[in-house]
Amino acid sequence: MTAPHPLLTLTEEVADALRDGAPVVALESTIISHGMPYPQNVAMATEVEGIIRDHGAVPATIAVLDGRPRVGLGADDLELLASHGDVTKVSVRDLPLVVARGTHGATTVAATMRLASLAGIEVFVTGGLGGVHRGAQQTFDVSADLTELGQTSVGVVSAGVKSILDIGLTLETLETLGVPVLAVGSDEFPSFYSRSSGHAAPNRVDTAAEVAAVMRAKWDLGLAGGVVVANPIPEEDEIPADEIGLIIDQALADMERLGIHGKDATPYLLGRIVEITGGASLTANIALVRHNARLGAAIARELAALA
Numbered sequence: 001m002t003a004p005h006p007l008l009t010l011t012e013e014v015a016d017a018l019r020d021g022a023p024v025v026a027l028e029s030t031i032i033s034h035g036m037p038y039p040q041n042v043a044m045a046t047e048v049e050g051i052i053r054d055h056g057a058v059p060a061t062i063a064v065l066d067g068r069p070r071v072g073l074g075a076d077d078l079e080l081l082a083s084h085g086d087v088t089k090v091s092v093r094d095l096p097l098v099v100a101r102g103t104h105g106a107t108t109v110a111a112t113m114r115l116a117s118l119a120g121i122e123v124f125v126t127g128g129l130g131g132v133h134r135g136a137q138q139t140f141d142v143s144a145d146l147t148e149l150g151q152t153s154v155g156v157v158s159a160g161v162k163s164i165l166d167i168g169l170t171l172e173t174l175e176t177l178g179v180p181v182l183a184v185g186s187d188e189f190p191s192f193y194s195r196s197s198g199h200a201a202p203n204r205v206d207t208a209a210e211v212a213a214v215m216r217a218k219w220d221l222g223l224a225g226g227v228v229v230a231n232p233i234p235e236e237d238e239i240p241a242d243e244i245g246l247i248i249d250q251a252l253a254d255m256e257r258l259g260i261h262g263k264d265a266t267p268y269l270l271g272r273i274v275e276i277t278g279g280a281s282l283t284a285n286i287a288l289v290r291h292n293a294r295l296g297a298a299i300a301r302e303l304a305a306l307a
Helices: 012-020 040-054 075-083 092-101 109-119 144-149 167-176 208-220 241-258 262-276 280-306
Strands: 024-027 058-065 068-071 088-090 105-107 123-125 155-158 181-184 203-205 227-230
Touching: 012 024, 012 058, 024 040, 024 109, 024 280, 040 058, 040 075, 040 280, 058 075, 058 092, 058 109, 068 092, 068 109, 088 092, 092 105, 092 109, 092 144, 105 109, 109 123, 109 144, 123 280, 144 167, 155 280, 167 181, 181 208, 203 208, 208 227, 208 280, 241 262, 262 280
Parallel strands: 024 058, 024 123, 088 105, 123 155, 155 227, 181 203, 181 227
Antiparallel strands: 058 068, 058 105
16 A cells, blocks of 8 residues: 555544555545535534444545645544534645645545545545536536546545536546446436436446446556446435426526526535425435445445455
């Protein structure tokens, strides 16, 4: 295992696991600071770490605290991210600023991937992927998550692309970037709150062992870049695509009226959808993150066995 980057601070638990070749699963922190309201956010973060431990892996939640990239957080750190009023949403482009300024930052999918890779972690669990925004033909609003997937060798377990995005264009972009897209147990690509999206899955796999084998084969071939592991939300927890579609349209119209765009768009939309659904979307979001954590731990165990 390559030594972690010297600018990273690892918890003893994470450092020991990486040294010993034990399974480790990275977790993002934007979902805590910007993705859910308090106190559900800190409860979710704590629970997900527990799920990963219960399924035989070590959780490594990633953030920047006081300008220091941290891989693995304590309970007080999770509480800070969940409740502090001045935590910056940090993508890769923002990392130098928060580090130089010595401030707090919650990492997006892209930034978490980059820091996980620098630490030597190959599996990362999140809720939903960023991608090509609706109307990107005019706005050029495309998430840095896609750029990072094209170059950073980490497998990302999610419930698919966030429903608020243009899923078809996102899948086309992933193909252009050479990123394998694996749907777990489904012939259709999932869409975060829903198991269906109207788009066929580029590839289907049915076990964590299959996912791990694809990841290892990709990187053993010298093909840099990530692997998208799309894990559909459990059927009993989903919001049907036609139902959530109307809600998303309303939230998008509200966002357009308010002139919200850029990095503020996704947090606004997710929050507005929670309001419109009376909390049902938040319940679904928590359920899919739990589901992804169980799969991510299983993949990390399989990868460790292949080493």
